[in-house]
Amino acid sequence: MSLVVVGSVAYDAIETPYGKRDRTLGGACTYIALSASYFSPVNIVAVVGDDFADEDRELLASRKIGLEGLEQAPGKTFFWSGVYSADMNDRTTLRTDLNVFADFSPKLPPGYAEHPYLLLGNIQPELQAQVQRQMKQLRFAGGDTMNYWIQSFREELLATIRNWDFLLINDSEARMLAGENNLRKAAQKILNMGPNTVVIKRGEYGAMLFRRDTLFIVPGYLLEEVYDPTGAGDCFAGGFVGYLSEIGCDLRNGSIDTNDLHRAVIYGSVMGSFCCEQFGVDRFRTLTRKEIDQRFEEFRRFTAF
Amino acid sequence: MSLVVVGSVAYDAIETPYGKRDRTLGGACTYIALSASYFSPVNIVAVVGDDFADEDRELLASRKIGLEGLEQAPGKTFFWSGVYSADMNDRTTLRTDLNVFADFSPKLPPGYAEHPYLLLGNIQPELQAQVQRQMKQLRFAGGDTMNYWIQSFREELLATIRNWDFLLINDSEARMLAGENNLRKAAQKILNMGPNTVVIKRGEYGAMLFRRDTLFIVPGYLLEEVYDPTGAGDCFAGGFVGYLSEIGCDLRNGSIDTNDLHRAVIYGSVMGSFCCEQFGVDRFRTLTRKEIDQRFEEFRRFTAF
Numbered sequence: 001m002s003l004v005v006v007g008s009v010a011y012d013a014i015e016t017p018y019g020k021r022d023r024t025l026g027g028a029c030t031y032i033a034l035s036a037s038y039f040s041p042v043n044i045v046a047v048v049g050d051d052f053a054d055e056d057r058e059l060l061a062s063r064k065i066g067l068e069g070l071e072q073a074p075g076k077t078f079f080w081s082g083v084y085s086a087d088m089n090d091r092t093t094l095r096t097d098l099n100v101f102a103d104f105s106p107k108l109p110p111g112y113a114e115h116p117y118l119l120l121g122n123i124q125p126e127l128q129a130q131v132q133r134q135m136k137q138l139r140f141a142g143g144d145t146m147n148y149w150i151q152s153f154r155e156e157l158l159a160t161i162r163n164w165d166f167l168l169i170n171d172s173e174a175r176m177l178a179g180e181n182n183l184r185k186a187a188q189k190i191l192n193m194g195p196n197t198v199v200i201k202r203g204e205y206g207a208m209l210f211r212r213d214t215l216f217i218v219p220g221y222l223l224e225e226v227y228d229p230t231g232a233g234d235c236f237a238g239g240f241v242g243y244l245s246e247i248g249c250d251l252r253n254g255s256i257d258t259n260d261l262h263r264a265v266i267y268g269s270v271m272g273s274f275c276c277e278q279f280g281v282d283r284f285r286t287l288t289r290k291e292i293d294q295r296f297e298e299f300r301r302f303t304a305f
Numbered sequence: 306m307s308l309v310v311v312g313s314v315a316y317d318a319i320e321t322p323y324g325k326r327d328r329t330l331g332g333a334c335t336y337i338a339l340s341a342s343y344f345s346p347v348n349i350v351a352v353v354g355d356d357f358a359d360e361d362r363e364l365l366a367s368r369k370i371g372l373e374g375l376e377q378a379p380g381k382t383f384f385w386s387g388v389y390s391a392d393m394n395d396r397t398t399l400r401t402d403l404n405v406f407a408d409f410s411p412k413l414p415p416g417y418a419e420h421p422y423l424l425l426g427n428i429q430p431e432l433q434a435q436v437q438r439q440m441k442q443l444r445f446a447g448g449d450t451m452n453y454w455i456q457s458f459r460e461e462l463l464a465t466i467r468n469w470d471f472l473l474i475n476d477s478e479a480r481m482l483a484g485e486n487n488l489r490k491a492a493q494k495i496l497n498m499g500p501n502t503v504v505i506k507r508g509e510y511g512a513m514l515f516r517r518d519t520l521f522i523v524p525g526y527l528l529e530e531v532y533d534p535t536g537a538g539d540c541f542a543g544g545f546v547g548y549l550s551e552i553g554c555d556l557r558n559g560s561i562d563t564n565d566l567h568r569a570v571i572y573g574s575v576m577g578s579f580c581c582e583q584f585g586v587d588r589f590r591t592l593t594r595k596e597i598d599q600r601f602e603e604f605r606r607f608t609a610f
Contacts, residue, residue, distance in 0.1 A: 086486070181391070182528075182530070184527045184528070184529050185529060202510070205507070205524075206510075208524075208527070217607050217608060218524065218608070219511055219524045222488060222489045222513070222522065223489070224487060225487070226487075262610035263610050299610075300610070302522050303522060305521070305568050
């Protein structure tokens with residue numbers, strides 16, 4: 001069933017110990033949509049500038065991603081530049097030019113309001129809420145956020161996630177949002193803020209899913225080479241919501257088989273791991289669903305006992 | 306089947322965000338032996354000073370740990386003092402007084418040479434090798450080490466682990482020993498140094514087991530409260546070797562069911578998690594095998610998909 005993804009489409013300049021790209025397609029919405037497209041029909045809502053390249057539009061189209069909601073505005077596309085540390089566990093942002101993204105006001109094309117699934121990438125919480133209010137037949141809505149919104153737009157963020165079915169968040173941000181260092185307690189506090197499902201992403205260490213009655217933990221996939229971790233968390237999100245959309249999961253009104261959620265976390269982990277294997281979105285130029293399912297089974301083998 | 310454990314028995318002064326102890330039983334050999342004692346008969350080889358308290362000897366004896374090899378020498382018992390950071394991911398050593406441990410020369414009591422299992426706690430590599438040479442009917446030998454030996458006694462350490470069946474090591478030390486940042490590659494390099502099994506401990510993030518033909522990864526147990534992580538890595542080692550001894554695993558000459566090794570890693574993780582629930586060795590004053598097996602099953606529940 002079809003999924004609407006809202007967020008940034010950007011150009012990135014990235015430097016890792018393995019190399020450097022001066023301008024490559026990026027942005028949370030891009031990574032989420034590419035990743036989710038292996039599971040379900042995806043439609044994006046985003047804005048780019050008049051410098052957005054045809055070949056990048058074609059990459060998205062080649063994955064059958066609906067681009068009706070990809071607004072093209074006068075000016076330049078959002079630009080981000082960053083450099084990773086030698087062990088790639090830290091990165092430094094060198095530059096953030098919001099450009100056309102500064103005035104982004106998500107507009108849903110006709111028909112989008114009837115899609116059942118909504119993933120709100122990391123943008124201003126009030127914009128996230130504004131999109132959600134337009135959706136009329138949701139079976140789930142959820143999204144991501146970041147330290148900036150947690151610190152400087154806390155009330156807005158709390159009002160937004162109160163209506164989410166799930167929150168995807170990394171470990172340090174979960175601690176910040178909950179004001180609690182222990183992740184088990186932090187997750188419980190976040191569950192009291194509205195979402196019935198909280199997924200905490202831990203980068204190379206894997207991910208954890210919390211609901212009131214269940215806990216699931218998966219270690220990270222152990223890659224031989226991590227070329228570029230940019231977008232891995234967003235690809236995790238894409239795999240997670242993509243799989244739940246594929247199986248028609250109704251987190252809002254339906255009864256949930258928690259095993260479906262566990263499998264969604266594994267697919268998220270699988271997609272995050274593939275993302276790191278090449279620079280930017282390059283891995284998605286060749287990745288197949290067969291490879292995805294093989295790695296899913298590999299997760300089963302190296303975690304079973 | 307019975308296990309010989311060699312290493313330090315110490316007094317520790319510990320400060321964590323949850324409290325402070327000025328003098329509490331500690332040392333790698335202590336933690337390993339207490340942990341392993343839930344699975345198999347354990348005999349220790351260690352040295353203490355004339356200040357070693359009867360009640361501490363009695364705690365070990367209450368777990369049926371063989372103390373024939375616990376030498377009492379004139380002087381004071383090894384003393385270590387440390388303080389943990391607020392999130393407990395870092396600790397600072399305030400004081401290390403080797404005392405009687407400075408001249409430790411492990412002596413095996415008669416009969417010990419026939420025990421099938423040997424776990425060499427973190428001491429000088431040449432002393433580890435010296436003990437191993439005295440053992441005549443080994444079904445496995447392995448142990449732990451630390452950054453100091455890796456950096457300053459590298460050749461000695463390599464000569465020692467060449468004859469080990471397994472090496473237990475934490476992630477930063479594995480990277481240091483192998484000279485390789487990627488853990489998957491680091492483990493392969495260490496497998497080329499002698500051991501057929503390498504277990505990399507990652508603290509709160511869990512553990513990984515590598516053999517030439519297999520990989521197993523388990524996430525860490527998510528405690529509500531970590532009171533004191535001192536000894537958790539040694540308790541992991543105790544659970545790992547304790548379980549392998551209990552089932553009679555022959556890593557040296559036998560054929561291995563890799564599932565046995567996976568279960569041993571889980572028991573290691575279970576024991577490491579219990580260790581953190583109270584200060585020092587206190588959790589082992591009340592812990593039961595039933596609680597251990599319940600947590601083992603809990604690991605299965607929160608990792609299955």
